[in-house]
Amino acid sequence: MHETAYEITTLNPQQPTAHPAMLPNEIPPGVQIVTLPGGARTLxxxxxxxPPAPPVPVAQPIPAWAKTTALLTPTIGGGIAAAGIGISYAAPGLIAMSEALWAAVALIAAGAVGVPLLLRLGRSAAGNGRGTTHITQHISAPGMFGKATGTINHR
Structure with a gap:
């Protein structure tokens, strides 16, 4: 292949130009008017x-809350570990206490059922009506705001 060689020529400022000079807004991007060492101006x-280098980040001081948190972290971790060890030692006692509580609940439930049953058996063993008292009341109040009066009968 044969490439065509082009000759680049520039106009001296004294030479008249056949073409008028380009306006600055007509110059394409990436092209500038430059002055050559001989004084000639060309595109x-x-x-x-x-592009400008990004700014270098400036080291900022560590906030006080971060320092406090960093100092408290081992303390909190140690406290959690101690609590875990304490719970592991206390587990047998806690199990025994929970069994004792269930026994107490069972005793209370048995008492709630058994005491009324024993009282009924005690009444029936005393005989028909003996040992029991019947109380009757009669209360009346005349009118809406009348004074209430009543009687109590023991039989």
Whole structure:
């Protein structure tokens, strides 16, 4: 393949131009007007400028709450470990206490059922009506705001 070589020429400022100069808004992006060492001005592609470097982060002091938390962490962990050991030692006693509580609940339930039953047996053993008292009341109050009066009969 044969490549065509092009000759680049520039106009001296003293030479008249056949074409008028380009306006700045007509220049495409990436192209600038440059002045060559001989004084001639021409358009040239310019390399893209590197973006500015990001700012270097500044070290910030550690907040007081973070220091406090870091110092308390071993203490809290030690407390939890001690509680776990204490519970493991106390487990047999806790089991015994829970069994004793269930026994107490059973005793209370038996008492709630057994005491009325014993009282009924005691009344029936005393005979028909002997040992029992019947109380009757008669209360009356005349009108809406009348004074209440009543009688109590023991038989």
């Amino acid at each position: 040239a592609y310019t390399p893209n400028q590197a």
